[in-house]
Amino acid sequence: MSRRVAILISGGGSNMAALIASMTGDHPARPCLVLSNVPDAGGLRRAAEAGVPVATVDHRAHRGDRPAFEAALHRELVAAGAEIVCLAGFMRVLTPGFVGLWEGRMLNIHPSLLPKYPGLDTHARALAAGDAEHGCTVHEVTADLDAGPVLGQARLAIRGEDTPDTLAARVLPLEHRLYPAVLRRFAAGDRRPVLIEAGASLSNPPPLA
Template sequence: MTKKVAIFISGSGSNMVSLVNSMYRRNYAWPSLVLSNKSCASGLSKARKFNIPTVCIEPKKASGFDLDFEAEIQRELKNYKIELICLAGFMRVLSSNFVDIWKGKILNIHPSLLPKYKGLNTHKRVLENGEKLTGCTVHEVTPELDCGRILGQATVPVLPHDTVESIRLRVLEKEHLLYPRALEQFCLGRSVLVTM
């Protein structure tokens, strides 16, 4: 039986689209909900075009943990009988309490080769440090930011005339390929590191 997946987004939802297309094609999971913390997220309309239920829950606090916000999310996840969460450009850190409740059931894609460059501004830091290689990582979410078990990584060369934007676009292309493959292996219970 395929797992019911919720995809959390904050913006355009390009990784969400890649995940949904893959789930529909390969039937290893079912996209049952797209949830956003921003009503203006253009990914919500993309999800509706796929006939996926959407929910927008905006936190009352601009930063930090918002327990009421997370309680509302929990209600929606229960309502849709969600079994797995994929963070896909969800720009909000979840509390350790939330993550503990969903231990081993939240995946994220991060735009660096973890454990390097955790957190924000990864591409800028890659350029500043003169890296020759960067990429993206799919990992399990744990209470410690960007530290969970790595499920997959894809590499991208850093070219001499690269900018933050040119790296971002090349890494994003790899994200769209890597995340669906890593999710599929995870849903099938395969403990293999997906590499590209």
């Protein structure tokens, strides 16, 4: 039986779209909900057009009451029958209480080669450090920010002419390859890391379910 996947977004949802597009055929999961904290997030329209149920929990309606906001998120996920939660550009920090409800079943994609550069401004930080390579990481979500077990990484060489914007644009297609590959493997019960080099095929490609 296919695992039910909910995707949390705050914006246009390009990683969400890549995840939805991947969950077809013999994939071991199917999307059951796209949930946003932003009522007019562009990704909601994209998800609806793909035939995926959508919902909104506006964080502004719960200003100053994060437990109420997260309780509303949890109710939507439970109502949708979600078994796996994928954060895909969800721009709210989740409390340990919420994470504890979904720990071991919640994934996130982060634009750096963790453990390097948790948090924000990852592309600028990689350039400022003079790094030779950069990329993205999919990890399990734990109470510590961007510190959960790594389930996959994709990397590329930094070019001398790169800026934070060009580096972000070059990493994004890697995100769109990595996250679906990790989800497929994770949904099949396999937590071996997926490794991708820019311009190369998957290392240890995920097994067919």
